[in-house]
Amino acid sequence: xxxxxxxxxxxxxxxxxxxxxxxxxxxxxxxxxxxxxxxxxxxxxxxxxxxxxxxxxxxxxxxxxxxxxxxxxxxxxxxxxxxxxxxxxxxx
Numbered sequence: 001x002x003x004x005x006x007x008x009x010x011x012x013x014x015x016x017x018x019x020x021x022x023x024x025x026x027x028x029x030x031x032x033x034x035x036x037x038x039x040x041x042x043x044x045x046x047x048x049x050x051x052x053x054x055x056x057x058x059x060x061x062x063x064x065x066x067x068x069x070x071x072x073x074x075x076x077x078x079x080x081x082x083x084x085x086x087x088x089x090x091x092x
Contacts, residue, residue, distance in 0.1 A: 014072045025069035034068045 013032070018025040026034055042061060048054035 013070050016072070018069055018072075025067060031068060031070050034064075035070055038064050038068070 015028065017027060038061065045057065048057060
């Protein structure tokens with residue numbers, strides 16, 4: 001965990017509600033359920049043959065992960081790192 005020595009909440013699911021401007025992120029009681037659902041959906045994805053399909057699906061999953069926003073902190077990078085890995089796998 002990169003920030004474990006700085007933040008006591010590093011690497012742990014958040015334990016408080018988050019809102020930015022008028023956007024409310026996933027409520028606490030639904031975080032784990034939503035993470036499990038999106039993980040299942042990603043694992044069941046077929047190989048993306050077309051760049052357009054890959055871009056659309058990655059944008060969709062990035063948006064969903066951002067709205068779940070499972071960790072505290074303004075600079076949540078986990079979904080970015082995951083998407084970079086997916087892009088490399090698919091040669092994007």
